[in-house]
Amino acid sequence: MLGLEKFLWEVHKLDQRLLEIGEMVVRRAEELGASQAEAYVATSRSFTIDVENNAIKSASEKRDAGCGVRSVVKTGRVGFAYVTTLQDEDLFEAAAKSVKLAKVSVPDPDFVTLPSYSGIYPTVKGLFDPAIQKLSSEEAAELIMRTVDATNEAVDARQTAVEAQLSAAAGIKAIVNSLGISGSVETAAIFINSSPTIKDDNDQTSSYEFQVSRNLKSIDPEWVGSTAGRSAVNNLGGRTIEGGDMPIILTPLAVSTVIGGGFGGAINAEEIQYGRSYIADALGELIASESLSIMDDSHIVGGIGSRSFDAEGVPTKRMQILHGGVLKNILHNSYTANKDQVENTGNASRPSYSGLPSISPSNLVIAPGKGTLDDLVSEIKKGILLRYTGDRPNMTTGDLSAMVMEGHYIEDGAIEHSVKNTLVGINMRDLLQRVHRIGADIRVTSTVVTPSIVVESAKVTSG
Amino acid sequence: MEDAAKAAIEAVLKVGAKFADVRIENTTTTVIELSDGVTKRSLASRLKGAGIRAFIDGAWAFGQATDLTPKGMRETGESVARLALATRGRVAKRFEIDGPSFQDKVRLKVKKPFQDVTFEEKIAFAKMIDDQARDFDDRIHNTRTIYGDLCTELYIANSLGTSVHLENSLPIVISITTAKDGTNRQRGYKSMGTRGGFEDLETERSQHIGEESAKLAVDLLSSVAAAGGTYNVVLDPVLNGVMIHEAFGHASEADNWPAHTTILEDKVGKMVGPEHLNLTDDPTLPGMRGSFEYDWEGTKTRKRNLVKDGILTELMHSLETAVLLDMEPNGSARAQSFTHSPLPRMSNTFMEPGDWDVDELISDTNGGLLLCGYNYGYTVPSKGQFMFQANYGYMIENGELTKLVRDVSMAGQILEVLSKIDAIGKDFSMESGTCAKSGQSVPEMAGGPHARIREIPVGGA
Structure with missing residues (x-):
């Protein structure tokens, strides 16, 4: 108990320290001529263990700290600079460079102002688990070796080389601006993965499984390992198939890239305003199958994308994106909301102190339907089970051509064999319309929460 | 700088590790982004710090320091060495560096x-490019x-005695x-990167x-989506480079061997493609974005003959x-920066030219596709599977280029695709890019001549 109190006191202190640094940097930028300024200050510690060929290969510990400064001089001139230390001279250099860049930039008539807010932020629980921060290198090694063992057990006697990684990170960030924004938050997350490469007499293949969580207790190394191992075995014997138009089942991992990335990126107001998104002028219109409902939920307890304020310090909320196939909302940050003169949805995001705010979903949640993955497979006469692809659509045209990185051919309601050299082609607008069946097998990938979905028809090429 | 590195190396060895190395980096960057003629992003950064590694018996540990005083470096060195000692018992194989x-x-x-060069000059250059793209055609959106x-x-030092400033x-x-025409929207993408100063941006x-990218976007307005199927495909130098990079380069990075994660594991010294195939990775070419005199471990670089006369010879x-x-x-x-451990990576990767005249190559290809430029590509070396997507291309009908097509993807197996390369052009050019692996991005170039692949699956949207 004593330890915990001391710990909380230390956190409180660091928290305050970052806000003070932010205030100091904002003041410095104002003194140098900024009419508005914003500082994003962050520190983090991460610990990583890498496994190669079934054994530990390396460990690393990184302590990162830095500050990004955004300065505005009158008439929409904005400059940004960052530095990877928190030493005064570097912070002042960053403040000076951001003001200098702002002064010489081409003014943006659509830039109105930095955001302001002085209320209380909504409470979002489960973002920081002290157990992750305190995870020792021995405990971390234990967890990742359990993952490796479970992988090997699932693969059984074949020749297997497992690559695996554990990464645990904890950090604090603070955002301060000239207009009263002042927020700080502490977060932690742990990530484990396993990727076995297996060989039998005439074939070599691999698979991949992972889990990411803000709660150490929910990490399940046996599940990650055994799933990766079983999937690798199932991937052996990949064959090409006869192409044509056929239904495609997207499992949660595939939905995560195709819809999470390919739709999540298209509802970005900045892309829409510039006419660079395949979804344009569609607000309020029926753009998807009526069975498709998607929510941007920033308040999920312990969600990887959960946040009480966005990357500009604007409070977040839960928001319906698609309901019954109708596009209800798109995602804004302060710039795009001011430009369209609409309410800011609090979807500003940035990688860390090293970037300017862009826009991203928090957690995209796809409403479940009915049935297990096996049920979905059993309903298909001839089609593809797409477990994983790395591909995203052309965001301007919506054209998607996705390689089946991991997937199986289905015939008469049963999985026949894994596929290779196979591509699935469809335009995203058609894909959204052709979602005709949604399962109930919900999985949290990282920032996407989704069941499997079935697309009625897409063009499959294989050879 | 030498003193700081020395302090860290000594600290690592004193704790008991057998090998130590240090990278001290000081990098400044400027990024300026304009959209529709106004500044959307102007960014300046400074990255400074040190990355320290310790090694013993097959176990690596890595840590980073931003306190570059001898005291700060010593402390980080000790903590990194202790981490290596803690994991040495769990390694697959004991060896020395x-x-x-x-x-x-x-x-x-x-x-x-x-x-x-002042920020004003850099912004003026970006504005000139942005303006020329917008002024190119009324349909530019x-x-x-x-x-x-x-x-x-960059300063690199290690316990073997290396001390290199770069x-x-x-x-x-x-x-x-x-570009936009009614509801039809198309995107053109062009980039240019070198190794040099601001003078390289004053070239033709x-x-x-900007005009090049605008022209492409406008041309694509009249393109059609290619029908999926199996085609004979001629790759332009840009796309050929991407194929070599994705389909072969990654699989010949040697860290795949101890990890047993490449389909090429048993192929060193063996035929992996036709006899007329030569693939090279060369970081010593002057002015190229992927060039460097010493790598991030301080080892002098040289040209790598990955595939010589169809045989995999070097990694x-x-x-x-x-x-x-x-x-x-x-x-x-x-390594991407001091905050990462170095990994085996490509530099400037290309197919050596062959003896086909490009026009002849096209007229010899009936019922095929000429594919150009690239959107992206990726590979999984452990499965030997790769895919990449061309930005645009042309149907080849009766030996002539006809309809413009867009966003054409190709998928294949590394070992199958190389054997299908049946004709290599005598032209040559390189394109700049950035390659990501294990969360690290590094600048690179890829290219070669035009080349033809027989019977490869091509997916249209």
Whole structure:
């Protein structure tokens, strides 16, 4: 108990320290001529263990700290600079460079102002688990070796080389601006993965499984390992198939890239305003199958994308994106909301102190339907089970051509064999319309929460 | 700087590790992004700090320090060494790190160093590119121009006696243009990157990159989506480079051997493609974005003949993989910055030219596709599976280029696709890019001549 109190006191202190640094940097930028300024200050510690060929290969510990400064001089001139230390001279250099860049930039008539807010932020629980921060290198090694063992057990006697990684990170960030924004938050997350490469007499293949969580207790190394191992075995014997138009089942991992990335990126107001998104002028219109409902939920307890304020310090909320196939909302940050003169949805995001705010979903949640993955497979006469692809659509045209990185051919309601050299082609607008069946097998990938979905028809090429 | 590195190396060895190395980096960058003629992003950064590694018995540990005083470096060195000692009992194989050591101070000569060019000049250049794209045609709907420069001073030292000072200077300009006609929207993408100073942005090619991208976007308005199927495909130099990079380069990075994660594992010294196939990775070419004199472990670089007359002869090595595979280190270890451990990586990767005239190559290809430019590509070396997507292309009908097609993807198996390359052009050019692996991005180039692949699956949307 004593330890915990001391710990909380230390956190409180660091928290305050970052806000003070932010205030100091904002003041410095104002003194140098900024009419508005914003500082994003962050520190983090991460610990990583890498496994190669079934054994530990390396460990690393990184302590990162830095500050990004955004300065505005009158008439929409904005400059940004960052530095990877928190030493005064570097912070002042960053403040000076951001003001200098702002002064010489081409003014943006659509830039109105930095955001302001002085209320209380909504409470979002489960973002920081002290157990992750305190995870020792021995405990971390234990967890990742359990993952490796479970992988090997699932693969059984074949020749297997497992690559695996554990990464645990904890950090604090603070955002301060000239207009009263002042927020700080502490977060932690742990990530484990396993990727076995297996060989039998005439074939070599691999698979991949992972889990990411803000709660150490929910990490399940046996599940990650055994799933990766079983999937690798199932991937052996990949064959090409006869192409044509056929239904495609997207499992949660595939939905995560195709819809999470390919739709999540298209509802970005900045892309829409510039006419660079395949979804344009569609607000309020029926753009998807009526069975498709998607929510941007920033308040999920312990969600990887959960946040009480966005990357500009604007409070977040839960928001319906698609309901019954109708596009209800798109995602804004302060710039795009001011430009369209609409309410800011609090979807500003940035990688860390090293970037300017862009826009991203928090957690995209796809409403479940009915049935297990096996049920979905059993309903298909001839089609593809797409477990994983790395591909995203052309965001301007919506054209998607996705390689089946991991997937199986289905015939008469049963999985026949894994596929290779196979591509699935469809335009995203058609894909959204052709979602005709949604399962109930919900999985949290990282920032996407989704069941499997079935697309009625897409063009499959294989050879 | 030497003192700081020495303090860290001594601290690592004193704790009991057998090998130590240090990278101290000071990098400044400028990024300027304009869209529709106004500044959307102007960014300046400074990255400074040190990355320290310790090694014992097959176990590596890595840590980073931003306190570069001898005291700060010593403390980080000790903590990294302790981490290596803690994991040494769980390694797959015990071995030692050994190799040649180098001492050098390399100065990179550029005519117009980026620190001598004002923000105003850089913004004016970006504005000129953005304006020319927008003025190209009435159907241009959105323009986007990204200017970037990066200047690095790097010092590398290790416990084998290496002490190397390096400099780098990398400009890049990217133009992305959206054209619109009714509901039809198309995007053109062109980029140019070199190793040099601001003078490299005053060349003919750099000065017209906006027009090039605008022309492509407008041309694509009249393109059609290619019908999926199996085609004979002629790749242009850009796409050929991407194929070599994705379909072969990654699988020949030597860290795949101890990890058993490449389909090429049993192929060293064996035929992997036709006899007329030669694939090279060369970081010593002057002015190329992927060039460097020493790698991030301080090993002198040299040209790598990955595939010679169809035979896999050489791999991309770090000090560790050279020891483990008993091959010569060739300076291929690269890191994105001091905050990362170096990994075997490509530099400037290309197919050597052959003897086909490009026009003949096309007229010889009936019922096929000429594919050009690229959107992206990726690979999983452990499965040997790769895919990449061309930006645009043309149908080849009766030996002539006909309809313009867009966003054409190709998927294949590494070992199958190389054997299907049946004709290689005598032309040659390289394109700049950035390659990501294990969360680290490094600048690279890829290219070659036009080349033809027989019977490859092509997916249209």
